[in-house]
Amino acid sequence: MKKTFVLVVLFVFPIVVYLFFASGVNNFGKLPVLTENIQDVSAYNAQVTFEDKITILGFLGADVDLKKGNAFNLNQKVYKRFYEFKDFQFIMIVPKGTESKVEELQKELNELADVSKWKFIFIEPSEIVSVFSSLKTNLELDASYSTPYVFIIDKDKSLRGRDKEEDNAILYGFDATSVAEINNKMIDDVKIILAEYRLALKKNNANRDI
Template sequence: MKKYLILGVLFILPIIAYLFFASGVNNFVKLPVLTENVKEITAFHALDGDEIRLHDKITVLGFLGMHPEKMKGNAFNINQKIYKRFYQFSDFQFVMVLPEGKEEEARALKDELSPFTDMAKWEFVFGKEKDIADLFRSLQSNVSLDESLSTPLVFIVDRERKLRGRRKDEDSGNPLYGFDATSVAELNDKMVDDVKVLLAEYRLALKKNNTTSKRDSYLKKLNKN
């Protein structure tokens, strides 16, 4: 009996473990999509002439407006709490939107941030007021830009240009479209968690695709033989 019990345990445990992890994959909590088809930033030009796009990137999107010097505290907050924590992940970027003519102010802000971090994935883009308004409108959030085309909120946009957030914020009870960069607590308690969830979602998808690719390759070899 002892022998059969041991054999039974050795046989059943791997099956239970497989079912547990398979269930975890299928029921993995994803960061909700709040808006589809966020407008691409083709109408904007970058600070250093590079081609910056939202597609195929995980983007933290911000609107610094006509007075970026007044948004300096927000920039430092998201740099310390979000950027420095996640910038080494592949395809992760910060994109800050400003009106045309604010290039020097943006460069000054970049220079102030650069002693504290690697700025390789901090991007500043510039466009006409209408293009900025159109981009912000495409987020379909429950907030508005102020008269200087800025907002203290920053937004998470995924690789398919979908706005990610929370359908119901535990504090307000309303959807959480963006995160208040003036609040270190909100960045720490909410945005960090949501970026983690999104990155884990993509890692899981990549792992699943790699497994499928290996399986297909193996089946092709079998068929050839």
């Protein structure tokens, strides 16, 4: 029995891990950098930063109740799948005054998963606009300072996405209202960036051994 367990660990597990990441390879091989030097949220909350983190960034806006469906989609499809990876986090930016609504949302999310890596930043509307503008996308915030789109920010505070979609459009973010887009594009791209950093870590470790 012990021999079987050891064989599984040595041979089967590495294959499973390989297939997991291999399934996330899209046409780009490496997820393109679309915008560098995104404004860091640490300017508004010293406990939270994009630096050295792989971040899913969202803007829930003032009508938090109306965005619960988006949050649940992301929680079930993306967060629960990847939150155990080191340095992975969700950051949601919301206007000041929504604290009680966010607390209610956190309680509901916590019933489904450990939400310790969901971070909420409460800032003024003008500051929300400033962070969003630093992404330099073709998207806009609505009147409540929200957008259904979420964004992948890498450890160097750069926006990652796709620079050549089927219609030659740039994919800056992912529509959290669309389960199909989350399943078919976002999960794929999160796998790629996680694999990218894992490979870089292995390379650095190998260089140290040399």
